[in-house]
Amino acid sequence: MIFVNLTTTDLDRSRSFYTALGCDINPAFTDENAACIVWDENTFFMVLTHAHFSQFTDKQIVDPHTSAQALIALSRDSREHVDSTLTAGLAAGGKEPRDPQDYGFMYSRTMEDPDGNILEFMYMEPQAAEEGPEAYVAEHGEGPDQVPGY
The missing domain is CATH 3.10.180.10 (2,3-Dihydroxybiphenyl 1,2-Dioxygenase, domain 1)
Structure with a gap:
């Protein structure tokens, strides 16, 4: 399995975007800090608020609009x-x-x-x-x- 962790500034907007692409949400791993987006049986996007994402790294969180x-x-x-x-x-x-x-x-x-x-x-x-x-x-x-x- 692969879990891709992405940051978001608006968790509800991200959930809506990824479900519009045909993804499901795994409610067991979704709360007010993160949403588990199910791409397929082996691929998942963990969309995390900045505050929650920052718990997993000491590095600066970049703005994906300006930095890849x-x-x-x-x-x-x-x-x-x-x-x-x-x-x-x-x-x-x-x-x-x-x-x-x-x-x-x-x-x-x-x-x-x-x-x-x-x-x-x-x-x-x-x-x-x-x-x-x-x-x-x-x-x-x-x-x-x-x-x-x-």
């Missing part, structure tokens, strides 16, 4: 699913800070939640996921000459 501390990438099962996730998130107060990225074998869109935390939603062609992007590009002739990070 993490990029959280979540796969979707199709390009359309990427787009529908963004549509739901934008309607719930998210922002799309950059244009969609289409590499042929991979399609992604970036969204900031209402607190500025960066979420990336992506779809990768199964062949590229299994054999690597070069195999997909060699067979299909699509994609850039060089993809950062690949």
Whole structure:
């Protein structure tokens, strides 16, 4: 399992945003300080108020609107699913800070939640996921000459 801890300045707003994306709330781990957002059976977002988050670190809590501390990438099962996730998130107060990225074998869109935390939603062609992007590009002739990070 993975638990991603995010800060929020408005816990109710965060709960509404993530449920608009199709997530559930686990009430056993949710109170006035935190909400356990269930992405899937193995992935959870613990959205914590600043006061509660500060109990887990001695470091300064940055403002995600002005500083990046993490990029959280979540796969979707199709390009359309990427787009529908963004549509739901934008309607719930998210922002799309950059244009969609289409590499042929991979399609992604970036969204900031209402607190500025960066979420990336992506779809990768199964062949590229299994054999690597070069195999997909060699067979299909699509994609850039060089993809950062690949």
